[in-house]
Amino acid sequence: xxxxxxxxxxxxxxxxxxxxxxxxxxxxxxxxxxxxxxxxxxxxxxxxxxxxxxxxxxxxxxxxxxxxxxxxxxxxxxxxxxxxxxxxxxxxxxxxxxxxxxxxxxxxxxxxxxxxxxxxxxxxxxxxxxxxxxxxxxxxxxxxxxxxxxxxxxxxxxxx
Amino acid sequence: xxxxxxxxxxxxxxxxxxxxxxxxxxxxxxxxxxxxxxxxxxxxxxxxxxxxxxxxxxxxxxxxxxxxxxxxxxxxxxxxxxxxxxxxxxxxxxxxxxxxxxxxxxxxxxxxxxxxxxxxxxxxxxxxxxxxxxxxxxxxxxxxxxxxxxxxxxxxxxxxxxxxxxxxxxxxxxxxxxxxxxxxxxxxxxxxxxxxxxxxxxxxxxxxxxxxxxxxxxxxxxxxxxxxxxxxxxxxxxxxxxxxxxxxxxxxx
Ligand SMILES: [Zn+2]
Numbered sequence: 418x419x420x421x422x423x424x425x426x427x428x429x430x431x432x433x434x435x436x437x438x439x440x441x442x443x444x445x446x447x448x449x450x451x452x453x454x455x456x457x458x459x460x461x462x463x464x465x466x467x468x469x470x471x472x473x474x475x476x477x478x479x480x481x482x483x484x485x486x487x488x489x490x491x492x493x494x495x496x497x498x499x500x501x502x503x504x505x506x507x508x509x510x511x512x513x514x515x516x517x518x519x520x521x522x523x524x525x526x527x528x529x530x531x532x533x534x535x536x537x538x539x540x541x542x543x544x545x546x547x548x549x550x551x552x553x554x555x556x557x558x559x560x561x562x563x564x565x566x567x568x569x570x571x572x573x574x575x576x577x
Numbered sequence: 578x579x580x581x582x583x584x585x586x587x588x589x590x591x592x593x594x595x596x597x598x599x600x601x602x603x604x605x606x607x608x609x610x611x612x613x614x615x616x617x618x619x620x621x622x623x624x625x626x627x628x629x630x631x632x633x634x635x636x637x638x639x640x641x642x643x644x645x646x647x648x649x650x651x652x653x654x655x656x657x658x659x660x661x662x663x664x665x666x667x668x669x670x671x672x673x674x675x676x677x678x679x680x681x682x683x684x685x686x687x688x689x690x691x692x693x694x695x696x697x698x699x700x701x702x703x704x705x706x707x708x709x710x711x712x713x714x715x716x717x718x719x720x721x722x723x724x725x726x727x728x729x730x731x732x733x734x735x736x737x738x739x740x741x742x743x744x745x746x747x748x749x750x751x752x753x754x755x756x757x758x759x760x761x762x763x764x765x766x767x768x769x770x771x772x773x774x775x776x777x778x779x780x781x782x783x784x785x786x787x788x789x790x791x792x793x794x795x796x797x798x799x800x801x802x803x804x805x806x807x808x809x810x811x812x813x814x815x816x817x818x819x820x821x822x823x824x825x826x827x828x829x830x
Contacts, residue, residue, distance in 0.1 A: 467704055468597075468618075468625025497629065498700030500707055551611035552711055553618040561611065577707060 424450045424458060424483070431482050434474045435556050438517045441475060445505025448496060457490040458483055463501045465577075466557035502526050503577050515540045520562065520573040537573050539564035581757040582695065583637050584657065585764060587647060588754065588803060590630035591658035594648055596679060597623030598814055602666050612669075615715050619676070622708040629701050649822040653811050657754075660802040661744040663811045667737070670723055670730070674737035676716040681777045682748045682770075684709045689765030698763065717781045724785025735787050742790040746798025749774070754803075 428447055433439045441447055441462070449461040460479050464472045476493040483491045503522040511521035520540045538545050544566035551561040552575075559572040600620035607613025631644040661679060666672050687709055690702035723734040749771040751759065758764035779789050801807065821828055 464625075464704075466622060466625065467629060467708060468621030468623070470621070496700070497704045498696075500700075500704045551615060552715060553611070553615035555614070557618050557621060557708075561614075 418455050421450045427486050431478045435471045438513045439510050443507045443510025458488050459492040461494050463496055465501050469557055522574050522576045524576050526576050540571055541569050542567040581754050584754040585758045586630050586634045588657035590627045591656045593623040594627035595658045596662040599666050608669050619712045626705045633697050649819050653807055654805045658802050659747045660799055670733040670737040673719045674741045677720050678745050680713040680716050681774055684713050685770045685773050694762040720781055721785040724787040739790055743799045747800040752803040
């Protein structure tokens with residue numbers, strides 16, 4: 418029978434459909450795995466944002482991936498508490514985000530500085546001379562920034 | 578089954594669902610791209626919260642109910658949302674005024690609801706509170722920007738505040754369902770949240786150089802939604818939302 422670790426490593430193949438450089442493990446949304454038998458497994462995930470349309474696709478992709486690995490019954494359940502936070506993202510995931518052109522979350526939500534003291538470096542030229550354009554970006558998890566030095570607009574993955 | 582719990586969940590779900598639907602009407606029509614994205618995001622968060630609540634209601638009620646049964650298959654009289662959220666979106670200042678009043682209410686409600694003795698309600702509140710914090714920041718910043726803006730924007734913002742004011746009393750007047758839920762420790766005492774809400778409103782209006790709508794104590798407020806007595810506007814929303822299920826019952830795609 419496959420172990421929990423085997424399942425977790427299979428889940429390394431499941432990416433976020435909106436930010437395909439990140440796996441669901443990089444995001445930290447897989448909360449638990451229960452291997453019930455050779456054919457049956459349950460994956461417990463937590464949604465990032467309540468209305469995130471990517472969650473349905475993610476559940477479906479988890480099912481496809483595990484079905485492709487020989488399981489016949491794959492149950493994906495959601496838990497809401499504790500609420501997902503960007504603190505659960507992997508450091509390597511944050512690095513991948515930056516290389517992809519999205520500024521990664523800059524702070525622990527536990528020691529978030531005052532908003533006026535926020536510094537979000539430009540993912541393209543690393544300048545810290547950047548400006549918030551909108552709290553709401555192309556998806557719920559992102560805010561829109563602009564770099565005052567290289568003049569490029571960019572997405573910032575909000576601390577949440 | 579606990580009837581009050583089910584009715585209470587539907588009240589919260591209907592609030593978020595109808596409010597989310599009204600906000601979604603701005604998608605593609607916002608006064609600028611950033612505002613369009615913001616309102617669409619806030620709409621999504623609310624509809625997402627409504628889904629979590631409808632799913633919970635369906636799980637409690639059983640009987641073949643699903644999350645879709647409630648928004649698509651009930652008549653207007655069964656909806657328990659407050660009147661404030663069903664009013665037409667109006668002009669941009671009016672949308673902002675309604676959002677500001679409602680976001681401030683939701684932020685206080687969810688914070689208090691995290692202490693609910695019902696674990697699932699507490700979990701939904703915990704999740705939603707993080708999102709509502711962004712919503713309130715957005716709406717209060719716009720109240721300030723429009724209020725402390727040009728003569729015209731100030732007038733429009735002030736008019737919008739006055740227009741929706743009469744609908745804010747219902748938020749804090751507990752229905753029988755809420756009284757029941759407060760007694761059994763599953764919901765916060767909604768009336769006790771009113772002073773904190775008034776403080777958020779008066780601080781923001783002051784910063785926006787707008788005047789606080791004065792009313793005598795015990796002044797009359799519009800109400801009815803919590804009991805299923807709605808304005809005609811809800812009917813128009815449901816006609817649109819429920820069209821497919823009414824024309825093609827059970828349709829899926
Ligand atoms: Zn730059």
